[in-house]
Amino acid sequence: MTMTEQLHALGSILAQGSLHSLFQPIISLSERRILGYEALSRGPSNSPLHSPLALFCVARQAGRLNELEIACRQSACKRFSEQALPGKLFLNVSPESLLETTHQPGRTLQMLREYGIAPSQIVIELTEQAPTDDFQLLQTALHHYRDMGFSIALDDLGAGYSSLRLWSELRPDYVKIDRHFIDGIHQDALKREFVGSILQIAKASRAQVIAEGIELPEELAVLTEMGVDLIQGYLLCRPQEHPPIEARLMLAKPDSTSVSLNEDASDLSALLNEQPAVAQDTATAKVLEAFRSQANLNSLAVLDGRGQPIGIVHRHSLSDVLLKPFATDLFARKPISRLMSDDFLAVELSQSLQQVSRLLTSRARQRIEEDFIITQNGNYLGLGRVIDVLKLITELKIQQARYANPLTLLPGNVPIQQCLTRLLQQQRESVICYVDIDSFKPFNEMKGSVLRKNRQNDTPMFYLGFSGNEAELRAHLDDESVIDEENRT
Structure with a gap:
């Protein structure tokens, strides 16, 4: 398709207002409710500019990016209002469109009045697709939105040209972690370190972290364990013209049959x-x-x-x-x-x-x-x-340390018996797996000898994963019967 044809297709879309608005929910796990929806725009299905990447690329090249973004915003607000969707509306805005001389302040506020949407429901989601140099001017533009009652979100953290500086300069209310760091996080320790660092910075800056692009249950499980509360992705709901309005329809019900050896109760x-x-x-x-x-x-x-x-x-x-x-x-x-x-x-x-x-x-x-x-x-x-x-957390940690095998950290006989007793009392349907590992005794003895050798050399032993302190570990090692008993088990 030639550039002339692309420009003609873009002109037709803008003239006819033939954009489609889709909505993808953002869910709060702690409250099991929908925080809001990100509005995503598409061209007509029969158009070569149906894809948002092609649509915005052509608009940027034609110098009509600001015009396209306003049209997308209007379509999203209209559909959001018509469906009476709950929560906040996340609107994508590129920094370069805010810095354009043709940008007219007040257009969004006028649009919201027209569709009966409160400014407090709007989150301006800053999407960085090109380098941003004029931070002062961008900060002024965003302060203008904040003064009107809008919140600010920084999209694709870690993927943009200067996203960390944008975070530092703009102090957004929400930060979205780029999909790259969510993809396969359950199998990548470095990605978990990155997300953990982001959570720490967000805590200091009082921003809320949104993990977007979640596609696998394993990814969600890891993020939940790390303390991520706001989530978004195909696993929960794909972008739709008519999205669900209740979080329970997208969140899996808690597994009432699951039992953890690390917790005394399955709920609060x-x-x-x-x-x-x-x-x-x-x-x-x-x-x-x-x-x-x-x-x-x-x-x-x-x-x-x-x-x-x-x-x-x-x-x-x-x-x-x-x-x-x-x-x-x-x-x-x-x-x-x-x-x-x-x-x-x-x-x-x-x-x-x-x-x-x-x-x-x-x-x-x-x-x-x-x-x-x-x-x-x-x-x-x-x-x-x-x-x-x-x-309760302290009691659980003490109980784990008391009954865990000091070499493998696996639960000992006492918590296993407690778990089985609880299952029998509650008459739950359960599956128990018994694993018999060949030649485990020599492996255990080798670990024991390594521990004893490290003790003699005064080598730090915490890397072995023992849950107690050094004094407790030395006490275990000084009692040879402890190691012998574990080997016999």
């Missing part, structure tokens, strides 16, 4: 405190009285009319506000929604203790006295305490 029942909640229109004075009458009450969840949490009130935060001069008189009759915090963690009852622990540690502002909310299918059940999570 042990952490659940069935504390009462308050409605969002409850007077502040009534909430204050509840705290005064219950000395051990640290937090109260705030619910909407459907019984779903929309905020949380912490005792210390409420006290800090009401200690200010005239604050009690000013807020006493106001609804508690005025003083609640919407920066809260809500987890599903079916999630594991390890998952909740990672979510808590990934929250930069989480305080040990602040509670988190436990839900079931999005509905409020009760509260959980951070200190209880720490206690």
